[in-house]
Structures are given as structure tokens and as C-alpha cells.
Amino acid sequence: MSTGTPNTQHAVDNEIDDLRTGFVPFPADRAETYRQAGYWTDQPLDTLLSEAAARWPQRTAIADAGTSYTFAELDALADRVGAGLTAQGIAPGDRILLQLPNSCRFAVALFGLLRARAVPVMCLTGHRTAELGHFAEVSGAVGMVITDRAGGFDFRDMAGRLVAEHPRLTHILVDGEPGDFRPWSAVTDYAGPLPEPAPVDATLPALLLVSGGTTGLPKLIPRTHNDYRYNAIACAQAYGMTGDDVCLVALPAGHNFPLACPGLLGSMTVGATTVFTDDPSPEAAFALIDKYQVTLTGLVNALAKLWAQACDWEPVLPTSLRVVQVGGSRMMPDEARFIRENLSPGTQQIFGMAEGMLNFTRPGDPIDVVDNVQGRPMSPHDEMRVVDENGIEVAPGEEGELLVRGPYTLNGYYRADEANARSFSPDGFYRSGDRVRIFTEGPRAGYVEVTGRIKDVIHRGGETVSASDLEEHLHTHPKIAAAAAVALPDEYLGEKICAAVVFKGPPITLAELNGFLDERGVSAHTKPDLLAPMPSLPKTAVGKVDKKQIIAALVDK
Template sequence: MSSGFSIEQADDLARGFVPFPADRAAQYRKAGYWTDRPLDSILTDAAAAWPDRPAIIDAAQRYTFAELDAAADRAAGGLTRLGIGPGDRVLLQLPNSCQFAVALFGLLRAGAVPVMCLTGHRTAELGHFAEVSGAVALIVADRAGGFDYRDMAATLVAQHPTLRHVLVDGEPGPFVAWSSIRDGAGPPVHRGPADPDLPALLLVSGGTTGLPKLIARTHNDYVYNATACAQACRLTGDDAYLVALPAGHNFPLACPGLLGSMSVGAPTVFTDDPSPENAFALIDRYRITVTGLVNALAKVWAQACEWEPVLPTTLRFVQVGGSRMSPEEARFILERLTPGLSQIFGMAEGMLNFTRPGDPEDVVVHTQGRRMSVHDEMRVVDEDGHDVAPGEEGELLVRGPYTLNGYYRDDDANARAFSPDGFYRTGDRVRVFTAGARAGYVEVTGRIKDVIHRGGETVSATDLEDHLHTHPGIYAAAAVALPDPYLGEKICAAVVFRGRPITLAELNTFLDERGAAKHARPDVLTAVPSLPMTAVGKVDKKQLVARLV
């Protein structure tokens, strides 16, 4: 059975994909960053080098590298027999578990392109992903976190005819059981060579304007992303990585995450319960040495070290990202939780900055790291797009061997998000230090895009406001970030009501019925008589936040 790409399949996948320019692609190959390997070769190589080592572990299962390799092959065969083949986009929405990894590699082996959905996404987001990508299938759990994904799947199938297949991990209801695809017998899949310059998978953006966008990551750039990050973090086969954040995120997937750990023969442990009690027990049981956390969760873990009976003593290195830490927060985590801390400032779009093992404490607590690759190009510009003086603040623009060149099938977003010479406008305000031990390191000083960083998730204020304005009882609304000691920022909806104010519970029920993402719902609802406006007629959010605080 073959899964090689036909010309038509390759053309369909490439439609709306913005490739790397030929001259830069040649530079990255010459530098040895790009090796023209398919993304799933990370597993193939690990199974050949360390067949009997544990590869993935969760509360119910474990696989060695050889067992995971064989399971991926079986899943690829089942997917191919079902009619899912090269270039087909498939929405992958599974919780943190071994089956997430089996499904991911099974799709890659079949030549399909996973769309890495988060478990908190609902019909609004998944419907958007299906429409933009032209996805033909959806893989979900039966239930997780009290939510029945089969009901959502039924709605999506009714609304999006391209979704021909729904595969359910667990009790399938009216759909196909994932176990029947994963464990089915049949001939092996013999895939033709994947085009390493085409998308291997589609990540989702944090959502800065409207619904999240799709980020095409190629085989070449994502293999480099994972392996270079593992090398920079000094990851070895003696380490063990804990996936405590949603596995579909770029951070726990490839920074270094699951893929980076696999590249050096280290096991990955999955958990869908990141509470200190559960996580510390897993860290102790499996001798976890490395994990990635958002700022809010890292602080909770550090505080819990005061009272938890089992402490995470094997941790040597914790990456913390999602929002900027203050020096005091960084020192607190170093003192309480781990002897090694890496601040990481990055994005699913590509560019990564992080502090390294061995960096001086002054650098670790006062910066958000330095670029991963010497070929990462960084510009810091003013409001007119002109480069600022060295060391001055401005918006960060980037391009490089693992940074996208355009969102997938979104010309309007690309016109806004990229400079004429191909630099991605991050929307983050930074300064790059020029002298001393911090030279070349980045400090994030603010942001330009209208987003809220809640517990590590980037929430589009515009998207939430669009939902709010559909409520018949709301005349005007603005979504703003308020400081929160645990979440970093919490979501506040400031609302001008038409009549009787509604409660926060009523509002979130309304947002749930609209299919808004779980993590994008307000924590605070405040009734206001009017919204302050700027001279050009826009909501003055700085003044609004000042009033609310």
C-alpha cells in the first residue's frame, strides 16, 4: 500500500501555502539546518537507535520506541484504508495521552497533515479550521473534562460537508472507533518521499485578530525546530520530559517537548492534570528532569513546594513561557521549584528566544532569552517601520529557518502580518541588549496586538468582542486584560447593556452556546455606562483599564 503524493494532492496542499524563498532555503540547507527528512523520521530514527527504551507514558499505557513505531505504522494503514491519504488535512483534538502521539505519528506516516487543535477549542474554532484547511476528518476523545466531543463532532459534520470521517478515542457513539483504526490488521504503508518543503502539520495561532489562524510548519523547519531546541537545552537520553501543558501547543510539542525528547532517546510522560499534587507524584515516579510551564502554573508549583509531601526533586530544568515573568517571580521559581530555569519567548509562528542552561542568574531573571539560531534575523522597529537605535524599544520583526512566511490560506492576514521583505511582525514590543552579559538577549516590554495572555493562552480581544456584540442585551463591549496573580492576566468584559444587566454565568452560557473556546470566556463582567473613546473613535482601552483597576 503506497502513500506517496500525487501531483494533484501536492497542488491541493500547496494552495494557500507560502513557501520559503529559494535563496533562503538554499542558505538553510548549506548551513545544515535543513536535512530534507520527513517529520516522522524522528520516530523512525529513535526506534532504530533505542528500540527498547520507553518512549511515551501516560496513566493507562506506555510504549517503547519500537512499539510506538509499530503502532504508528498500523494506524497509518488503518487511516489509508479509510481513505485518508497524502496531503489530507485532519483535525487532531485529543487530550494529553499516549494516543495523542500514536495519532500524530499515524497521520504523518499516512502522509496526512494534522491540524493541531486544542482541547479547549469548540465549534467556532474547529469549524473555522475545517473551512480554511478543507479538513476531511476529525479525531477526538469521547469525553474529557466533562465535555462530550461527539456532540460537537455531530454539529461540525452537519455544518462542514468536507468532514467525511470522525474517529473517536473511547466509546464512538455514531462514529468510528479510533481503536479499530489504530489496531486494525492490513498491509503496511509504503510512503513515497514526502516533500520536505511542504507542510508537515498545521499549528494554530494564539488568535490576535479574530479567530485563530493556521500556521503551516514544513518537515524541514519543524525537524530543525525540535532538534535544535533539544540541543540548546542540553537534552540527553538520561532526561525525561513531562507534558503538562496541552500537547497540541508548539511549546510542549517541539520546544523541545515530545519531538525534541524523542530525538535524543528520552521518554515523554503525558498528564492532563497539571495540579502540583498529581504532577509532583509523576515527577517523582518517573524521575522527570525537564518540563515546560506557563508563568501562572510555575508559580503555583513553586508555592506548592511549601506543603506538598512529595517534592519535584529530580527537576533540573524548567522552561517558563506564555507571558513575561518579573525578576522577582523568576527568583521565586528558582528558589522554590528548580535549580535551572529557562525563560522562553516564542511563538507557534516560529521564532524562539530562551535562556540556556549555564546562563548567569542575572541573565535568567532579567531577560526572555536569546535567539535559538544564528540565522534568526531580528529587527526592532518604530511605529513607521524604521529600525530603532540599538538597545531601544520597538516592535520585533523576525524571519529565519523555522519562522513562517505566511499564514495558511489567509491573504488578508498576511498583508498585515508581514513586511515587504518577508519579516513577520510579532506584535511584541522588545529591546535587545547590546552590552555586558545580557548582550544579544531580549527583554519583552509590552505588546502591540490587542490580546490577553490568560494562563498561557493568547486570547484575541477582537474575537471575544465579536461574540459579545451578538448578544441582544449588549449595546457595546470591550474585552481587556486585568492583572491576576495566578493567571498572569484575567479576561474582563466591560459591557454597556441595553436594559437589565446579565450575570457572568448567563454570559458564559451564551458564549458556550455560540461555540466560543473555553479559555476565551470572561473571568470578570463589569457593567459600565459608556466606553471611553480615543480622538479617532476607537475604544480607549488604556483609560478603560485604568478605571477598572
């Protein structure tokens, strides 16, 4: 790959130049600081696997209900898949949408793409044409890796619609029955020569994560080889992971949380095993935890509560769990106690974002800290400011919006100039949209408490849903005059999505509304759980929709 003909090398250079377009790099002075601190090593992200294969070749790297690979086996398979992808015409710098369910095949595809020096766009299986078309358009993706069917949904039909709308998508690989596309086995069964991987500029994106979506469609988050390697290594160290640990990935593997906090990538840095499940129900997950003696997993609050409750009735209990990370939305103290007392005494809170910044409680922290705050920064070089609505820093210990920057926090969304103008301060701090206080005294000093949010989002079962994006879809319905998407409290999901709607005539049903949203390609986790017809939407003094009034009226019913 690195020794191609002048014409092929020119094509590769063009792809790398294209990858740089719309990418906001780290400033040179900060980048040098992170290198001097030893955080950045200018190595490709996939070297996490090759290093693990060299140190622990016979240890089990990944497993699912039916398959497992040692580090040596996974490393060799990644080489073969990378070469197969190159033979299919995928070039270094090409963006490829990766949308596979949780399984060993996800890890194989991820590392195969990295070995081919492609840039995976980490899609979730719940994403549909609206989101995937947006990702393809913004990233300039040239291909997709998908499954044939999952959860009763045919991903090949969706791929066909996307290809018709986005002609750059010429490489569609299907794990399973391929239909009109190429089978994934054409890549995994590649038997040709294995060229040396192309050199990597570790300051460029290794992969693109997907934002939770706070305004409009989700944005793409460039994570560089340098910052994401550090993210994985530092997370594993902070949690005290060793090669004796076994990490269960029960959340969608394309999320930052189960991918690198520490998740799959962090586990590799210490030689630990990662187990995948696409069924996070207590019955299935507890059986897998028992089978593999899982010691660590990351869950969203709603799922952690369900697992804790299930310990009362499931015959097989997750007794091997040493650490359960809980994040995705703020956990109230009574919830934290319930999970700690019923699921695992090693419960730890995590407050972070795919954009970078991570805070979590640590092993050995006092119970009062674990139950009541969301953690402290992962890195000594994480910088945090708390500011008021005018961007002025508040007094120490006071509430305000959290602004962050550091060695693994992005400097700009990918190809999103307008969003970047809103989301970053002039000196490069990311505006998180979270309302917090940072304690200055006592055992909580330096720890963060999340007290609310600035951005209009709904945290449903660990997914962050943009209220404005859903409202845009709702307003396209011919029978809807006005609509507001609001969050209502829910015991199991944390928050559920309610569409408060003013109809032009007779109201439609929730099923009819969600059928309409299905046709628009809206992802499964974005659709309303409740529909509340209203005669009008209340307004604030300045004429904006008063969502607090809507929520109060609906909660009081």
C-alpha cells in the same frame, strides 16, 4: 501507497496540489542557505521517530499514568495506524483535525497521521465549534480524531454539529465510545498489509499549528517537515538534553511549546522519554515527576508559580527537575526568582511563538540574565529587527516592535491573504506584535527583553486570546450595546479576561453571558472571567475605545 493505480495516484497528486494552495513557501535562496548550514535535511518529520527506534529500540519513548511504549513499539504502532488510516480512505495531503487530551494516544495518533502522510491540524481540547469550524473551513479538513468525553464535555455531539455544517468532514474517528462515528480502535487494530509510506516533499507543511489569535479567529500556521525537524533538534541541543532526561508534557500537547520546544519531538532526537499528564495540578504532577524521575518540563508562568507555591505543602516534591522552562507571557524578575528559588534552580525563560522564532536563556547563564531577560535566539540564522510604528529600525538597544525571519519561522499563515498582508514586511519578516529591546552590551548582549505588546491580546494562563474576536461575539448579544475585552492582572492566571459592557437595558450576569458564548461555540479559555457593566466606554481623541482608561478604572476599584 506510493505504488497505487493511476487513478489512486492521480487522487493523491490532487490532494498534494490542494495542500499547496494557500501555502507560502520559503524563498529558494533562503531555503538553500538553510540546507548548506545543515539545518534542513529534506526528511519527513516522522523520521524523528524511526531514527530513535533504530538507535534506541528498547528505551521508553512515551508514558502516561497507565501506558508506556518503547521507541520500537511506538514506531511499529505508528506504521500500523498509518496503514489503517490509509485503509479508511485518508490520502496523503489530507488535513485532519487532531483533538485529543494529553496521553500516549495523542502521540500514537500524531505519528500515525504523519505516516499516512496526512497533515494534522493541532487543535486544543478547549476549542469548540466556533474555532474548529473555522479550522475545518480554512484548511479544507476531511476528518477529525477526537476523544469521546473529557472534562464533562461530549466531543461527539460537537463533531455531529460540525459534520452537518462542513460536509467535507467525512472521516470522524473517536477514541472511546464512538457513538455515531468510527472507533479509533478500527485504526489501531488494523491487521492488513503495511505499504511503504508515500514520498514526502519536505518543503510542504507537515502539520498546521494554531495561532494564539490576535485579530479575529485563530489562524493556521504551516510548519514544514524541514523547519519543524530543525526546530525540535535545535531546541534539544540548546537545552543540553540527553537520553537520560525525562520530559513531562503538562501543557496541552497540541501547543508548539510542549510539542517541539523541545517537548515530545525534541526528546525523541536524543532518545529521552516523554511523560504525558492531563492533570497539571501540583498533587498529580509531582507524583508523576517522582514516579518517572522527570528532569525537564515546560510551564506557563501562572502554573509555574502555582507549582512553586505548592512546594510548601505537597508531601511529594519535584526534586528530580533539572530544567523548568517558563514562557507564555513575560515573567517579572521577582516571579522568576520565586520560581527559581522554590521550584528548580534550573529555571529558564523562553519567549517564542508558534509561528517560529524562539528565544531562551541557556544552561549556565548568569542568574541576573535568567531573572531579567527572556533569552536569545535559538539559531545563528535567526534574523531580528526592532522597528518603530512607521517600520523604521530603531537605534540599537531601543524599544520597538520585533520583526523576525529564519529557518523555522513561517512565511505566511495558511490560506490567509489579508492577515499575511498585515503580518509580514515586504522582505518576509514576520511582525510579532511584541514590543522588545535587544541588549547590545555586557552579559545581556544579544538577549531580548519583552517590554509590552503591540497587538490587542490577553495572555490568560498561557493562552493568547484575541480581544477583538471576543468583542465580536459579545456584540452579537441582543442586550449588549457596546463591549470591550480587556486584560486585568491576576496572581494565578497572569491576566484575566474582563468584559466591560454597556447594556441596552438591565444587565445580565456573567453566568448568563458565558452561557450565551457557550451556545456560540466559544472556546473555554476565551470566555470572560469578570463582567463589568459600564454606563459608556471611554474614547480616545480619535474616537477609539480607550482600554487604558477602562483598565485603570477597574484596577483602582
